[in-house]
Amino acid sequence: MxxxxxxxxxxxxxxxxxxxxxxxxxxxxxxxxxxxxxxxxxxxxxxxxxxxxxxxxxxxxxxxxxxxxxxxxxxxxxxxxxxxxxxxxxxxxxxxxxxxxxxxxxxxxxxxxxxxxxxxxxxxxxxxxxxxxxxxxLTSQLTEHAEHTAVVEAERRERRSVTLIARVSDLLMDVDEPQGLREIASLLTAEVVGWAGFYLHDRGLWAADGLDPRRPGGAPRPDAQSRRLPTSGPRDPVGRLLGGRLDDAVELDLAAAQPDGTYAEWLATHAGPGPGDAVVGRDGRRAVGPPDRRVVVLPVPGRRRTLGLLVVQPRGGGGLAALDASTVQVLELVARRVGLSIDNVRLYDREHRLAETLQRAMLPEQGEVDGVDVWTYYSPSADDAQVGGDWYDVQQIGPDTVGVVVGDVVGHDVEAAAAMGQLRSVVRSYSVDITTPGPVLERVDQLFGSLRIPRAASLVLSTLDREPEGRWSLRYARAGHLPVLHVRDGHATQLRDAGGPLIGFGSGERATAQVLLEPGDVLVYYTDGLVERRDRSLRDGLTVLETVAAGITARDAPGIGEDLVSRLADHPEDDVAVVVVRVPDPDDHLRGTTSPRRRRWTLPSEPASIARARHAVVRTCEAWDVADPSNAELVVSELVANAVLHGWGHVALQLHDTGDGLRIEVEDSNPTPPVTTDGHPGRVGGFGMQIVERLSDWGWRQSRGGKVVWAKVRPGALPRSAYDDD
The missing domain is CATH 3.30.450.20 (PAS domain)
Structure with missing residues (x-):
């Protein structure tokens, strides 16, 4: 003063x-x-x-x-x-x-x-x-206070950043594109910026709030159509980010004109908060999109390339200058973690698809076996990579000899699937030359050691030889595997004879046991995933299997298998492979059974599957006492033909008796929906769906692996339901 x-x-x-x-x-x-x-x-x-x-x-x-x-x-x-x-x-x-x-x-x-x-x-x-x-x-006091305030503010920002990164990390533990990215963008909007959004670069740019075009049914929204754009030069900073030529955040004015055909033009058209989208202003309150359209664009880096972009709108506008260094650092760290997580998810997904494709390619398709009723089932564990070493094989060795084998290679990865494929090929080739199971396993022991397969494996190998008067002779040998279950007249017995060590550990002769099968007898081959649970011992699981199998009233192999799977493998903790073999009984009476009215088959994507599907429908209608299955046979023929012609991968066929009609479901790996033509002579294809439309009520839905086309044959086409006489 x-x-x-x-x-x-x-x-x-x-x-x-x-x-x-x-x-x-x-x-x-x-x-x-x-x-x-x-x-x-x-x-x-x-x-x-x-x-x-x-x-x-x-x-x-x-x-x-x-x-x-x-x-x-x-x-x-x-x-x-x-x-x-x-x-x-x-x-x-x-x-x-x-x-x-x-x-x-x-x-x-x-x-x-x-x-x-x-x-x-x-x-x-x-x-x-x-x-x-x-x-x-007061200079020194005010300076000390200012320094203390700055330190407190820095610590507050640091705690906020650490908390934010921790929450992002929690979300990334179960990232599901694009849902996980939407949650992370919402978190950034709530904590540090006015608005945030992710845009992934995969077959063109697409917004993570749309559907992933890489997944079945994942066509993006109309306002986020995926299209390939050229990586432009210096006039397109966004293209340089995606091309890896820029690493730092760039500012982009969405309201300004951008060069034609560039990524910057695409973002200006599709990115940023829309007119009605909520953003956060400088005061932390929500408001409708600010007039300032400047955004900050950061790369989302992967291991080998830029996977996408993180686009943010600073609170209150202002572009890049409105973001302090700590906020930019947090955004860059989030983008790097998101990129690493996406890379890991996609790498895991690619390995999973590769292993599953490899395994399913090596699993045999269920063929028609002369003289016996056979049903097969395989389901990978949902808790692992959905691939494992469980396998089965059913082969017609001769006119009167059938070979059946079920095995398990330890592990749930590509190596387990590859080892399973090698073992299956060896067993199949030896079984053709040597039909006695014990000597076959001896030869497999010798070769298995020379192949240096680093995984332990178990299996049960059997042959069924036709005998007079509708009987079959079963010969089997076990290599460290669970016993086959033999069901006769409501009594279940474990076939525990002819046991031995795991494959590759046998050093001497392997025994072969023999059982004479009567008409109506059932054999259940299975892996441990069917009976083993964390909350019970394996012995208890086998007891439960015996009890369930003894009480099944179905008179066909698919009915028995479906009943077992529905009761024992609803939520398996491991891979499950099941083979059910039933010796037909001419005196079977099918009415009055309490078996589930559901059947399923896995068919190869080839024309021969059409005839197999028709045969499966006819056999199922006979088992369920459904009269006049001709219309259902025609519908399933058209659905499977479409799946073979226009789809890819395996074709899954399921039949359900709903009580007022027969429901047919056919699944393939092509997510594109089926269409019917209008009958114009210039149109190609689609006439099969017109037939389906005339004979049934039909529709389709997305599935995890592609699409499911379903058809419910109208009651008029199936005059008598299987439940009429129950």
Missing amino acids: VVVNSHAPEWPLATPSDAPAGVAAELLAEALRATLVPTALLTASAEAVRVAWVNDALVAASGYAPNRVAALDVLTDRRVRPADVPAARAAFAAGVPFAQRVVLRRPDGAYVQCMAHVSPVGVAGLGVGAWVVALQD
């Missing part, structure tokens, strides 16, 4: 010769001049409060020479800024001491924060008198 005035009139305190107590006054004057506390004397009147005298400490603090501030009015001069001028005037008028915050402007333009402590000396009020002012420099 006060600056020095070396030309002020002489004061009694400063002239010890005139003072009554000269020595004391002189010492006091010297003390005021020598003190390190900036001190001044003021005169106060109704017109002004002026500087009368200052000490050397105040000269040093203010930076002004004494002649620059002679008679300075401390309440009106721009070099002195009291915090509350009216309050200061009132205190001077009342003649009472007071303290007030004051800012001094130095000659170099710097400002000094002070606390002025003002007390009256001599005559009080606005009469002639003096006021003493002592200034307390």
Whole structure:
């Protein structure tokens, strides 16, 4: 508040010769001049409060020479800024001491924060008198406070960043494109930016809030159509980000015109918050999309290429300049973690598809076996890579000999599937030359060791030879595998004979056991996934299997298999492979069974599957006592033909008796929906679906592996349901 005035009139305190107590006054004057506390004397009147005298400490603090501030009015001069001028005037008028915050402007333009402590000396009020002012420099305190505030703010931002990254990491543990990316974008919008969105670069750019075009049925939304765009030059910074030529965030004005045919043009058209989208402003409140359309674009890097973009709108607009360094660092870290997670998910997905394709290619398709009723089933574990070492094989070795084998190679990966394929080929080739199971396993032991397969494997191998009067002779040998279940007249027995060590560990002869099968007998081959659970022992699981199998009333292999799977393998904890073999009984009476009215088959994508599907429908209608299956046979023929002609991968056929008709479901790996033509001669294909439409109610739905086309044959086409006589 006060600056020095070396030309002020002489004061009694400063002239010890005139003072009554000269020595004391002189010492006091010297003390005021020598003190390190900036001190001044003021005169106060109704017109002004002026500087009368200052000490050397105040000269040093203010930076002004004494002649620059002679008679300075401390309440009106721009070099002195009291915090509350009216309050200061009132205190001077009342003649009472007071303290007030004051800012001094130095000659170099710097400002000094002070606390002025003002007390009256001599005559009080606005009469002639003096006021003493002592200034307390607050610079160090304010600097320390500012530094402490900055440290606290930095720690707060750091905690916020760590918390945000931790929450993003939690979301990435179960990232499901694009749902997981939408959740992360929502989290960024709530915590650090006004709006955020992910755009993935895979067969063109597409928004992660649309459907993934790489997945079945994943055609993106109309406003986010995937299209290939050329990677442009310097005029397209977004293209340079995607091409890996830029690593840092770039600013893009979505409202500005962008070069034609560039990624920047695509983003300007499709990216950013829409007119009705909610964004977060600077005050943290939600508002409708701001007029400022500048966004910040960051790359989402993968291991080998840029996988996409993270586009953010700063709160309140402002583009890249509105984001501080810590926010940009958080966004870059989130983008890197998202990219790594997407890379891992896609790598896992590719390995899974490769292994599953490899395994299913090596699993045999269920063929028609002369003289016995056979049903096969395989389901990978959903908790693993959905691929494993379980396998089965059913082969017609000769006109009167059938070979059946079920095995298990330890593991759930590509290596397990490859080992399973090698073992299956070896067993199949030896079984053709040597029809006795024990010697076959001996040969397999010898070759298995030379192949150096690093996985343990178990299996049960059997041959069925036709005997007179509808009987079959079963010969079998086990290599560390669970026993085959033999069911006869409601009694289940485990065939535990002819056991031996795992494949590759046998060093001597392997035994062969024999059982004579009567008409109506059932054999159940299975892997441990059917019976083993975490909450029960394997022995208890086998007991449950015996109980369930003994109580099944179905009289065909598919019915028995479906019943077993529905009761024991609804939620398997491991891979499940099942083969059911039933010796037909001419005296079977099918009515009154409590077996589930559901059947399923896996067919290869080849024309021969059409005839197999028709045969399966006819056999199922016979088993369910469904009259006149001709229309159902025609419908399934058209559906399977379409799947073979227009789809790819395996074809899955399922039949359901709904009580008022037969429901047919055919699944293939092509997500494209079926269409019917309008009968115009220029149209190609689609006439089969017209036939289906005439004979049934039909529709389709997306499935995990492609699509399912279903048809329910109308009651008029199936006059008598299987439930009519139940």
